[in-house]
Amino acid sequence: xxxxxxxxxxxxxxxxxxxxxxxxxxxxxxxxxxxxxxxxxxxxxxxxxxxxxxxxxxxxxxxxxxxxxxxxxxxxxxxxxxxxxxxxxxxxxxxxxxxxxxxxxxxxxxxxxxxxxxxxxxxxxxxxxxxxxxxxxxxxxxxxxxxxxxxxxxxxxxxxxxxxxxxxxxxxxxxxxxxxxxxxxxxxxxxxxxxxxxxxxxxxxxxxxxxxxxxxxxxxxxxxxxxxxxxxxxxxxxxxxxxxxxxxxxxxxxxxxxxxx
Numbered sequence: 001x002x003x004x005x006x007x008x009x010x011x012x013x014x015x016x017x018x019x020x021x022x023x024x025x026x027x028x029x030x031x032x033x034x035x036x037x038x039x040x041x042x043x044x045x046x047x048x049x050x051x052x053x054x055x056x057x058x059x060x061x062x063x064x065x066x067x068x069x070x071x072x073x074x075x076x077x078x079x080x081x082x083x084x085x086x087x088x089x090x091x092x093x094x095x096x097x098x099x100x101x102x103x104x105x106x107x108x109x110x111x112x113x114x115x116x117x118x119x120x121x122x123x124x125x126x127x128x129x130x131x132x133x134x135x136x137x138x139x140x141x142x143x144x145x146x147x148x149x150x151x152x153x154x155x156x157x158x159x160x161x162x163x164x165x166x167x168x169x170x171x172x173x174x175x176x177x178x179x180x181x182x183x184x185x186x187x188x189x190x191x192x193x194x195x196x197x198x199x200x201x202x203x204x205x206x207x208x209x210x211x212x213x214x215x216x217x218x219x220x221x222x223x224x225x226x227x228x229x230x231x232x233x234x235x236x237x238x239x240x241x242x243x244x245x246x247x248x249x250x251x252x253x254x255x256x257x258x259x260x261x
Contacts, residue, residue, distance in 0.1 A: 036060060036123045038116045039095050043083040054081065061097065062126030067108060071099040083124075084143055085116065086177060087152045093117075094177055095124055096154060098141040100134065107134035109141070109154065109175060111182045128182045130175060135160040136168070144211055146246070147176065147239045154182075155209075157190060166195035172209060174246060186237060186246040188219065202226055215239065221251065231255055 034045045034057040046054055051072040058068035058081070071081065082098040095112035102108060108131055114124030132139065142155040154175040162169040174186035192205040204224045209217055217237040223230045232255035237246040 033057070033060075037119045039083045039085055039112075039124065040116075042124075043081070046081050046083070058097070058099070061110075061112065061124060063097070063099070063108070063110060063129075067099065067102055070102050071108070074101050076101060082141060083112075084141075086143065086154070087145070087150060088177055089148070089151055092180070093122075096141070096143070097126070100139060102131075102134075105133070105135055107132050107139050109156065109182060111177065111180075113180075127180060130182050130184070132156065132173070133160040134158075135163055138170070146174065146211065146215060146217060148215065149213075152177075153185070161189065166197065168193045172207065178244060183244070185239075185244065186217075188237075188248070200226075217246065219248070220254070229255070 029050060030045055030048050030053065034042060034049055034053055036042070036057075042057065046057065049057070051069075054072035055065070055068040058072065059065045063071075075081075079100045081100070082096070084096050084098075086094040086096055088094055092113055093115045095114065097108075097110040097112055099108040099110070108129060110126045111128040112124045113127045115122035138158040139160075140157050142157065143152050144155055145151055146153040146155075156173045156175070158170040159173050160169075161171045168191070169189060170191040171187050172190040173184055175182045176185045177183075178185075188207070189205065190207040190209075192203065194203045195201065196203070202225070204227070205221060207219050207221045209219055211217055215238075219235050219237065221233045221235075223233075231253060233251040234254050235249045235251045237248050239245075240247045
């Protein structure tokens, strides 16, 4: 009998609504405006902020208000505004703001200057920016040292180069901080899907990149036709101090085409 009584009591507790005072609920979000502070703190607060709070912070950092508003309101699921520090050799402190969506068409890369050590005295603010085509929302930012082991470069994957009937072409682009400016120092195709007009034949090319410790970038490109692998090629990108750009070697065949396929 006692066992049955316990079971009835447990069922009643599950079915009965539990009323709490409003103040007992934990509110998800933040109150008021996001203060200008350290980059990681601002990035964390952006993850909890609503669209208006996001747009307000970006505008105070120096982002064009229209771009700040469009980005904050039209972020796709899983997307977030990134605020990251960048290592450089000079005395100036740099950071980057990556806005992955602006009306679903473009994305923006903003170079910031300020200080995480004294963010109230030297607040982070925009000093340069680049607008990029991010048509299908797949673009991503990676920060890695490519020129020197103690200097960071900004690597953007899947920047749209071309799209239309039966074709999508994306690039990997590298931006380096030179003389306080964002300069594009590498651009190469990293994805191509192209359907031959009047047929169902699809050409597919994809590149992956791997950084090596001696400051060069390995690119491996696969080519397939109708999901059948045709060849794999590899080349290397090295920094040219004379040209202030990364220069590629020739592609070297790794996997040869199979004429019987």
